[in-house]
Amino acid sequence: MKIVVAGTRGIPNIQGGVETHCEELYPRLAAMGHDVTVVRRSCYVTPQNKLQSYKGVRLKDIYAPRKKSIEAIVHTFLAILYARRVKADVLHIHAIGPALLTPFARLLGLKVVMTHHGPDYDRQKWNKLAKTVLRMGERMGARYANEVIVISTVIDNILREKYHRCNAHLIYNGVNTPTPAQTTDYIASLGLEPHKYVLAVGRFVEEKGFDLLVKAFDHLLPEGYKLVIAGDADHEDRYSTSLKQLARERGVVLTGFIRGAKLNELFSHARLFVLPSFHEGLPIVLLEALSYRLPVLVSDIPANRLACLPTDDFFTTGDIGSLEEALARKLAQADVRCQYDLSPYNWDYIARQVDAVYHRL
Secondary structure (H helix, E strand, C coil), X not given: CEEEEECCCCCCCCCXXXXXXXXXXXXXXXXXXXXXXXXXXXXXXXXXXXXCEECCEEEEEECCCCCCCCHHHHHHHHHHHHHHHCXXXXXXXXXXXXXXXXXXXXXXXXXXXXXXXXXXXXXXXCCXXXXXXXXXXXXHHHHHXXXXXXXXXXXXXXXXXXXXXXXXXXXXXXXXXXXXXXXXXXXXXXXXXXXXXXXXXXXXXXXXXXXXXXXXXXXXXXXXXXXXXXXXXCCCCHHHHHHHHHHHXXXXXXXXXXXXXXXXXXXXXXXXXXXXXXXXXXXXXXXHHHHCCCCEEEECCHHHCCCCCCHHHEECCCCHHHHHHHHHHHHHCCCCCCXXXXXXXXXXXXXXXXXXXXXXX
């Protein structure tokens, strides 16, 4: 089956939850015999990832303006035209912004699968007009996609209640079982010691709540511990600039966007992982932290409330006092690794579920 994938910035090694999702999923589907092409946004293609294919997946680079308000919609429009030209059996659109063009794809005769990764209109970075467009994208995807995939029960309930779409397929994000790093060269280069730092990972956007974490950690100043934030901004703006300035002033270690061995080392030797988000779909970065058996502390938004996490792992979203108290409590506990049931988040199982959705078409 010929599958064309749109809505993602691209793969491999491009920052973002949807991007990580696609990087794990589509090589598995290609290995199952599908002819998969991931359409990448040209503005994210660098000399380091300028490839024709990745693990059996074809990569097609198509123009996208590096402007967050129009980047996704312009690129998705061109990706749909490409999918029509190559006679794709299935066009798989990721995220509700790109899903705005689902009716256009259907008018061109394409069969569309839409994966809803979360209500992006809740993100603080968008203005009122952008949020209206994103809500419209959610509506167009829910009503006109041939098949809809949701990555959490929270999103499934949104589609049932708002659009009466009761046949969406609940297919979670996944995580690989890692091999923890034995080396410490990278963390040593950052001035860190094993089990003596608190780790956060993600894009520098307001809804991740990293500024709240920096302030809470600075006020607490747990003896012997440092705070590390791995990530960066896709589009430098007032928030990301102010966050970096705040972090530098408070002695926070900023690594920039990293993947592979460096990120593996950071996860392997962290004392505690913290995710202070105001908004998520089903955070892959949290699943990654759990796969390293790290103690975690996360905001109590519905998307973070995984069945394998006890109540002790949550703090009140947006409440700096609650976060500070929870940090102190977690760091005072015994320094031990945890055991989590991650069986629902197996990428091979997820690939088989998505394959079944394609065959429904």
